[in-house]
Amino acid sequence: MIRFLEISNLTLFWYYLATNLTYLAMLIIALKTSAQHQRRLESHRLSWVKDAPMTPPITIIVPAHNEEASIRVAIRNLLELDYPELEIIVVNDGSEDRTLEELREEFCLRRVRAVYIPVTKSAPVRGLYRSDVDSRLVVVDKQSAGSKADAVNAGLNAATSPYVCIVDADSVLERDALLRIMVPVLEDPKRVVAVGGIVRVLNGSELENGQLQRVRLPRKSLEAIQVIEYLRAFLIGREAWAQGNMLMIIAGAFGVFRTDLVRGIGGYRANSMGEDLDLVARLHRHLREKAVDYEIRFVPDPMCWTEAPSDLRSLGRQRARWQKGLLDVLWPNRDMLFRPRYGRIGCFALPYLWLFELFAPVMETVGIMTIILAASLGVLSREFFLQFLIFGYAFATVISMGSVLQEEITYKRYNDWKDVVRLVSYCFLEHFPYRQMHMLWRLQGLWQYLRGDHEWKPLKRKGLATARVE
Amino acid sequence: MGSIFEKLWRLGPAAFVFKAIIAAIVTDGLLLAFIFLRRSYRGRFFVRRDARVFQLRQQWDALISGKLPFERWRNKKFDLRIVEAMALDAFEAAGPEESARLLKFMRTSGLIEKRIFEAQHLKSWRRMRALVALGRTRAPEGVPALAEALRDRHLEIRLAALRGLGRTACPQAAEEILTWVGEWGLQVPALPLQSALIQCCGERPQLLLPFVKQAEGPLREILGRVLGEVATPALGLELLQFVGDEREELRAAAARAMSQIDAGLALDALTELAQDKTWFVRLRAIIGLGRLADPRATPTLLKGLTDSNRLVRLRAAEGLVQFRAVMVPVFEQVVQLRDRYGLHAFLTALENADLRGKLETQLQSSTSMDDEEKSNLQKVLQTGALPRNERPITEETHDSAGLRP
Numbered sequence: 001m002i003r004f005l006e007i008s009n010l011t012l013f014w015y016y017l018a019t020n021l022t023y024l025a026m027l028i029i030a031l032k033t034s035a036q037h038q039r040r041l042e043s044h045r046l047s048w049v050k051d052a053p054m055t056p057p058i059t060i061i062v063p064a065h066n067e068e069a070s071i072r073v074a075i076r077n078l079l080e081l082d083y084p085e086l087e088i089i090v091v092n093d094g095s096e097d098r099t100l101e102e103l104r105e106e107f108c109l110r111r112v113r114a115v116y117i118p119v120t121k122s123a124p125v126r127g128l129y130r131s132d133v134d135s136r137l138v139v140v141d142k143q144s145a146g147s148k149a150d151a152v153n154a155g156l157n158a159a160t161s162p163y164v165c166i167v168d169a170d171s172v173l174e175r176d177a178l179l180r181i182m183v184p185v186l187e188d189p190k191r192v193v194a195v196g197g198i199v200r201v202l203n204g205s206e207l208e209n210g211q212l213q214r215v216r217l218p219r220k221s222l223e224a225i226q227v228i229e230y231l232r233a234f235l236i237g238r239e240a241w242a243q244g245n246m247l248m249i250i251a252g253a254f255g256v257f258r259t260d261l262v263r264g265i266g267g268y269r270a271n272s273m274g275e276d277l278d279l280v281a282r283l284h285r286h287l288r289e290k291a292v293d294y295e296i297r298f299v300p301d302p303m304c305w306t307e308a309p310s311d312l313r314s315l316g317r318q319r320a321r322w323q324k325g326l327l328d329v330l331w332p333n334r335d336m337l338f339r340p341r342y343g344r345i346g347c348f349a350l351p352y353l354w355l356f357e358l359f360a361p362v363m364e365t366v367g368i369m370t371i372i373l374a375a376s377l378g379v380l381s382r383e384f385f386l387q388f389l390i391f392g393y394a395f396a397t398v399i400s401m402g403s404v405l406q407e408e409i410t411y412k413r414y415n416d417w418k419d420v421v422r423l424v425s426y427c428f429l430e431h432f433p434y435r436q437m438h439m440l441w442r443l444q445g446l447w448q449y450l451r452g453d454h455e456w457k458p459l460k461r462k463g464l465a466t467a468r469v470e
Numbered sequence: 471m472g473s474i475f476e477k478l479w480r481l482g483p484a485a486f487v488f489k490a491i492i493a494a495i496v497t498d499g500l501l502l503a504f505i506f507l508r509r510s511y512r513g514r515f516f517v518r519r520d521a522r523v524f525q526l527r528q529q530w531d532a533l534i535s536g537k538l539p540f541e542r543w544r545n546k547k548f549d550l551r552i553v554e555a556m557a558l559d560a561f562e563a564a565g566p567e568e569s570a571r572l573l574k575f576m577r578t579s580g581l582i583e584k585r586i587f588e589a590q591h592l593k594s595w596r597r598m599r600a601l602v603a604l605g606r607t608r609a610p611e612g613v614p615a616l617a618e619a620l621r622d623r624h625l626e627i628r629l630a631a632l633r634g635l636g637r638t639a640c641p642q643a644a645e646e647i648l649t650w651v652g653e654w655g656l657q658v659p660a661l662p663l664q665s666a667l668i669q670c671c672g673e674r675p676q677l678l679l680p681f682v683k684q685a686e687g688p689l690r691e692i693l694g695r696v697l698g699e700v701a702t703p704a705l706g707l708e709l710l711q712f713v714g715d716e717r718e719e720l721r722a723a724a725a726r727a728m729s730q731i732d733a734g735l736a737l738d739a740l741t742e743l744a745q746d747k748t749w750f751v752r753l754r755a756i757i758g759l760g761r762l763a764d765p766r767a768t769p770t771l772l773k774g775l776t777d778s779n780r781l782v783r784l785r786a787a788e789g790l791v792q793f794r795a796v797m798v799p800v801f802e803q804v805v806q807l808r809d810r811y812g813l814h815a816f817l818t819a820l821e822n823a824d825l826r827g828k829l830e831t832q833l834q835s836s837t838s839m840d841d842e843e844k845s846n847l848q849k850v851l852q853t854g855a856l857p858r859n860e861r862p863i864t865e866e867t868h869d870s871a872g873l874r875p
Contacts, residue, residue: 039595039598040626042595042598042599042602043598043601043602043626043629043630043633045602045606045633047562048633048636048637052636052661052662052665053664053665053668053669053699054661054664054665054668055665112818112821112822113814113817113818113821113854117780130821130822135822160781160784186659186661186662187629187659187661187662188659189659189660189661190659190660384487387487387488387491388487390491391487391490391491391494394491394494394495394498395490395494397494397498398494398497398498398501401497401498401501401502401505402501404501404505405501405504405505408505408508408509409508417509420505420506420509424502424505
């Protein structure tokens with residue numbers, strides 16, 4: 001038993017050290033990349049991109065399932081976007097509420113026969129509509145297949161542009177977000193096949209007519225902590241991985257893809273639980289197998305603001321679902337691990353996801369239990385136990401503070417002093433008990449997946465119409 | 471190196487963790503201090519800057535007319551930056567008269583000269599910043615400095631120079647870009663190059679011709695594409711030589727350009743290109759035929775409706791719905807094709823152009839067909855489905871529409 005505890009503690013020590021060093025390396029890479037990106041932005045006048053005759057058209061696909069509270073605001077926001085050639089396809093994914101009626105009333109839809117070729121698999125389409133108010137808006141009304149992936153596939157079938165941008169119906173984009181996200185594509189359209197933008201927490205901010213008026217930190221601690229999580233995930237994680245062309249996730253709420261490629265790989269996997277991760281993983285696989293020279297990029301300045309769960313139950317469900325999605329993608333792609341054919345994806349990105357994302361809740365749980373047991377049995381010195389805890393706490397705080405620093409030196413959306421002070425405080429406070437709860441939700445997700453529970457449980461949402469400074 | 475690892479190892483986990491705690495806490499403190507110090511510095515900087523912007527704006531007319539001596543602000547770096555930013559912002563939004571006034575101000579005050587000097591002598595990001603500012607002025611005297619930067623070894627600098635040249639939109643810039651790509655080959659991604667050339671060659675597209683003829687490989691395709699965008703009727707005969715080019719991109723460019731020239735000259739060439747083996751050449755030819763809006767193009771457009779590519783079908787349909795005076799005969803021929811996808815594309819184009827009602831009315835009042843035929847066509851229009859049995863196209867139908875080539 002004692003031998004087991006010793007081995008377990010040592011394993012945990014090295015695991016923890018490796019995790020922290022990886023995060024530290026990512027933070028350093030991200031800070032450097034951000035600084036370069038800021039410099040590069042100086043050579044791009046967005047108005048030049050807009051005026052450029054060769055700027056390619058984009059189709060925005062908005063899957064919407066029971067989004068009556070948000071849909072009007074979200075679509076108005078998209079129609080206001082600054083981009084020369086735009087088509088917006090809203091996919092009403094068998095909504096049981098008034099989503100379609102809301103769209104009909106707001107945008108005067110009329111039934112049309114827009115081009116719809118079922119290249120990718122999706123549930124049957126009931127009708128296609130075009131807006132009389134703005135002809136760029138098309139609505140695809142389809143039966144629900146119970147997944148966002150299926151809805152996006154229907155949108156893909158109706159899309160007519162060389163690039164598609166997937167946007168969630170509970171999100172709003174900043175007016176110049178599309179111009180910004182297309183900058184890498186315009187620079188190198190042959191190599192850049194997909195670009196991810198940053199997703200930020202909308203809760204607490206002020207919206208008017210679909211446009212973000214004032215960014216504020218949410219009042220509720222649970223929402224504010226998610227702000228730090230999003231900053232950490234996007235401004236550190238994605239920024240660093242994209243630097244090595246190893247980006248494995250483009251947020252489902254906001255990303256641009258080359259239409260022919262997505263269609264070429266059969267669109268989204270309809271029964272996928274983590275459809276965003278799954279699509280990017282399959283793109284990597286497809287392009288690596290064909291030995292194509294490509295890049296999947298992340299741009300941190302085109303912003304998408306989304307509503308984050310505001311109660312524990314919804315947040316728990318969301319995080320459990322993310323963990324299920326992770327396993328659902330990693331398991332079918334296990335053959336890519338350590339295969340030279342898949343290059344750095346197989347040798348670094350996927351092993352990282354297995355080790356530090358998928359197994360993290362298991363390792364943390366086992367670790368906490370064995371350390372406590374070892375400390376109580378005297379196998380582990382109590383001083384060391386305490387020191388280790390303090391180190392873990394202080395180091396995790398450094399990473400969180402690093403993400404706040406990134407936000408401060410680059411995009412600086414929180415202008416109020418009070419917001420920054422609170423943001424910094426949450427860097428210190430998020431570790432107890434939020435982090436432990438998060439670990440349990442992720443464990444729950446794994447357990448549910450292994451038990452065969454693949455159900456998509458709905459989250460409680462307030463809707464964009466209610467997004468206001470409290 | 472080995473001894474360092476040895477020493478670290480000898481420290482044991484406890485000492486290592488202790489040191490790591492200290493390091494982490496110090497880093498936390500430093501990060502915290504940096505965030506708050508930077509924030510308060512920036513806060514003060516912006517207050518100062520806003521106040522100065524306000525002051526300068528109050529004196530704006532005196533400032534740009536030169537009544538306020540340039541030395542008053544030009545020698546202060548802080549003021550110089552503000553004035554330049556204000557002038558460039560105003561210049562980009564100004565009408566012709568105001569922009570001429572602002573350009574004169576930027577010339578006489580030495581702002582452009584300063585940027586030209588910086589673009590020629592600075593390095594790295596500073597050079598890039600100067601190039602962007604120079605491009606924003608659209609001043610022809612900036613062209614040589616911008617062209618020089620095209621030879622920089624950093625891609626970012628080359629791109630900034632290229633975009634800047636594009637902004638000037640003058641033939642002189644086009645010549646510089648073309649000479650550069652002629653000498654150095656393709657040193658930048660295709661899209662920015664195409665955009666810059668399209669902007670610069672608009673006035674004199676014939677500048678491109680010798681370069682297209684000489685160029686090879688992907689560059690030839692890119693230049694061909696640009697030619698397709700900027701071609702004018704005057705280039706008609708010159709373009710015909712590209713119709714049979716071995717590069718599909720160039721054939722597509724020729725098709726694109728053909729729609730800009732005289733219909734008499736373009737029709738045969740576009741009809742030939744509409745049968746091309748490459749889909750995007752056919753697409754361009756069909757779009758070109760649609761743009762010509764010539765009834766003689768109808769048979770080719772009808773054939774385009776049965777194309778294997780959906781974009782070609784849709785564009786052919788868009789071309790066909792333009793013939794508003796002969797909508798019924800055209801629709802009848804679309805139905806006679808008995809191509810479900812073609813019919814679908816035609817109905818889509820009809821609805822997108824909001825012409826469905828018009829076709830319905832014309833169908834009802836048509837006297838060129840019997841009631842049964844009329845009712846069949848109305849049914850097709852309403853259901854979007856083809857009838858099971860269809861009579862072949864009659865001679866009368868063609869002649870009444872006057873659609874025979």
